[in-house]
Amino acid sequence: MKWAAMLVPLLFLGVFLFAALRRVKVYDSFAEGAAGALPLLKNLFPYIAAVLVLAELFEASGLSACLQTALSPAFAAVGIPPEIAPLVLIKPFSGSGSTALLADLCARYGADSTIARCACVVYATGDTVFYLSAVWYAGAPKRPALPVVIALVSNLFAFCVGCLLCRIL
Amino acid sequence: MNAIFLALFALSAGLLLVRDPAAFLPALLEGAGKAVSLGLTLAAVYVVWLGFLRVAEDAGLVRGLARGVRPLTSRLFATRNAAALDAAAVNLTANFLGMGSAATPAGLSAMKLLGSTERPDYARAMLFAVNCAGVQLLPTTALAVRMEAGSAQPYDIVLPALLASLSALLMGACLTLLLYRVHAPRTARGRKRTDKADRA
Numbered sequence: 001m002k003w004a005a006m007l008v009p010l011l012f013l014g015v016f017l018f019a020a021l022r023r024v025k026v027y028d029s030f031a032e033g034a035a036g037a038l039p040l041l042k043n044l045f046p047y048i049a050a051v052l053v054l055a056e057l058f059e060a061s062g063l064s065a066c067l068q069t070a071l072s073p074a075f076a077a078v079g080i081p082p083e084i085a086p087l088v089l090i091k092p093f094s095g096s097g098s099t100a101l102l103a104d105l106c107a108r109y110g111a112d113s114t115i116a117r118c119a120c121v122v123y124a125t126g127d128t129v130f131y132l133s134a135v136w137y138a139g140a141p142k143r144p145a146l147p148v149v150i151a152l153v154s155n156l157f158a159f160c161v162g163c164l165l166c167r168i169l
Numbered sequence: 170m171n172a173i174f175l176a177l178f179a180l181s182a183g184l185l186l187v188r189d190p191a192a193f194l195p196a197l198l199e200g201a202g203k204a205v206s207l208g209l210t211l212a213a214v215y216v217v218w219l220g221f222l223r224v225a226e227d228a229g230l231v232r233g234l235a236r237g238v239r240p241l242t243s244r245l246f247a248t249r250n251a252a253a254l255d256a257a258a259v260n261l262t263a264n265f266l267g268m269g270s271a272a273t274p275a276g277l278s279a280m281k282l283l284g285s286t287e288r289p290d291y292a293r294a295m296l297f298a299v300n301c302a303g304v305q306l307l308p309t310t311a312l313a314v315r316m317e318a319g320s321a322q323p324y325d326i327v328l329p330a331l332l333a334s335l336s337a338l339l340m341g342a343c344l345t346l347l348l349y350r351v352h353a354p355r356t357a358r359g360r361k362r363t364d365k366a367d368r369a
Binding site for chain 1: 223
């Protein structure tokens with residue numbers, strides 16, 4: 001996976017040099033973009049905090065273990081580790097919630113474990129379907145169900161593919 | 170999300186009340202503490218990537234890429250409406266580069282503009298399906314979270330993640346194509362369009 005590690009420095013170098021050629025003031029431009037970081041975090045942090053507080057409570061109460069036991073046959077059948085069940089379930093609803101759970105899973109099982117790798121791939125695949133449908137079809141008189149079903153099915157399919165790829169790659 | 174939060178919170182709290190009431194507050198504080206350290210990590214990620222993306226945007230890279238994908242989007246959304254295609258292309262490109270904040274406004278205006286094209290329901294559903302696949306060149310947040318947790322090879326998820334989201338894209342696009350062909354009225358134009366999409 002050497003190529004992937006080289007991708008990031010090459011990307012930065014390429015884009016910055018290209019921008020300089022196009023007479024962009026790279027320093028000012030970078031600072032302008034970076035200024036958006038704290039407002040973005042300010043918007044997301046309350047939700048991340050709420051989900052992590054809930055996740056901890058969920059874990060401590062033993063409900064998480066119950067859920068894993070209940071769902072593990074179904075998840076095992078499609079090749080998704082049952083430990084990441086909460087992530088798979090929360091993903092269509094909340095992006096910040098998934099970020100919170102991902103960090104929790106990586107810390108709990110070790111960043112290089114199969115569980116954490118599958119969690120990362122599940123996190124990076126697909127989007128928050130229900131949230132997107134609410135925003136995108138907000139102007140429409142009636143929110144159609146078919147696109148949402150299509151998106152959920154294809155994302156679930158992609159989670160299975162991703163977890164399979166994590167095991168073989 | 171509100172209903173889920175309340176239900177899970179009440180259920181967990183109720184269970185804990187029976188099992189071990191003393192563990193309630195420590196669990197909440199533990200969660201909040203994790204949120205604070207995750208927030209710091211995310212702040213660093215956002216500074217680096219939002220800065221980078223602004224430079225890319227100012228250099229005209231987003232517009233350039235969007236122009237490049239124009240022939241592809243024209244087939245995908247079965248229209249030649251230039252304004253709608255441009256908005257959709259900017260949305261897709263911004264998503265691919267991980268610029269959620271730039272992608273959403275473009276996506277919303279594309280949604281509106283696609284509504285006045287030849288096959289509005291199909292085109293909107295297709296744009297929605299493509300967006301829900303979340304194809305991204307570099308999953309920057311996942312990478313950062315993994316590095317923070319001390320991964321030795323954080324980048325080994327890039328390829329599986331890209332392939333998995335491409336499979337979501339393929340599956341979503343095929344299903345939309347298939348299901349909306351059944352629904353769409355069988356006009357001559359509609360048939361010609363889908364034939365074209367089949368070849369693509």
